[in-house]
Amino acid sequence: MLAWIQRLLALAWLAALLGLPARAVLQGAGLLPALGWAAVVLGAHALWLALTVAMAALANRGDASPRASWRQWLQAWWGEVLTAPRVFFWRQPFRTHAEPDRPDLGAPGQPGVVLLHGFFCNRALWNPWMARLRAERIAFVAPSLEPVFGSIDDAVPLLEAAVQRLERATGVAPLIVAHSMGGLVTRAWLRQAQADGRVRAVLTIGTPHGGTALARLAMSENGRQMQRGGGWLATLSAAEPAERAARFHCIFGHCDNIVFPASTAVLPGAAEVLHLPATAHVDLVDHPASWALAKRLLQS
Template identity: 90%
Template structure:
């Protein structure tokens, strides 16, 4: 379903890019105005990213995370300007099945990897990761979580099915690598299934473990569940044994434009915390350090 929604959005963006300048030209508007309409459509996503960066900057003042310089904010913004269209206008709408699951490509006894995306994403977020895992003969499964705008708890059966596929093919617990909301789906799965012994480790990348201030604008159920101080997160935390966090490794960034204040992406008691400077939310997935840490957790 999400792929179809994003196909419509990407086609609407393309139509606006073509139609608005053409209409201006047919009306006899000066070339500068025609070029202005085209430029506005081209940079619309960049303006939205700039707005979320400003919101994150305001929320991060006084946060425990390392302060980001103006240069780092600009670097993070530009990286996301380049990454976000590739993900939301190309991979996720049109390349959802470009990299099929590979639960059987690894050797028996070698841990596999479950890849979990976040809010308003699908499995194609991980296309580059899946190609790498396939090249290195590491088994993997990457489900598209659903319902798109439903409860986080409703996505748990899809994670359970993915873990079962890798358990059956490899015979050992998998590593779970989760971006954003996917990390909360993992924590909900651990709670529902009491599955601590069925996971090698959990690597979360930009997961709002403590919620995010941006969720105050959420209209969907899963978006509201990610609100800071919200009831769903409080209930989840109370149900978790104190030693569960030691299975988690958390990657976060002080320029994350979706999960802020930045320190909310760190689960208290996590075994390892890695801070990636000057990197925005989606770009955290493609940072070389994220892949390097996952590779080390597979091998350890």
């Protein structure tokens, strides 16, 4: 479903990019107004990202995370400006199944990887990861979590099915790598299935373990569940044994423009915490350090 939503958004964006300048030219407005309309369309997402960066910078004042300089914020913003269109207007709408699941790769006893995306994303977020896993003959399964705007708990059966596929294929517990909301799906699955022994480790990347201030603007059920101090997160945390956090390795960034304050992306008691400076929310996924940590967890 999400792919179709994002296809419509991508096509609407393309229609505006081509149509508004063309209309200006046909109405005799001249070249400069036409270029102005093109700049407005091209810059709309950059403006939205700048707004989220400003919100994150304000929220991070006084946070325990390392202080980001204005150059680091600018670097993170520009990186996301370049990344977001590729992910949301190309990869996810039109390349959802470019990399099919490969639970059959690798030798028996070699652990595989479950890849979980976050809010308003689908499995194609992981296309670069899936290509690398396929090249290195590491088994993987990447479900698209549905319903798009439903409860986080509703995605738990999809994670259970993905884990079962890798368990049957490899005979061992998989590594779970989860971006953003996908980390909360993993925690909900561990709670519901009491599945601590069925996972090698959990690597979360920009997951709002403590919620995010941006969720105050959320209108969907899963968005509201990620509010700081919200009931869903409180219930989840209360049901977790203290030792479970030691299975988690958390990657976070002080320039994350979606999960902020930045320290909310760290699960208290996690076995390892890795900070990636000058990197915004989606860019955390394809950062070389994220891949390197996943590979180390597979080999340890």
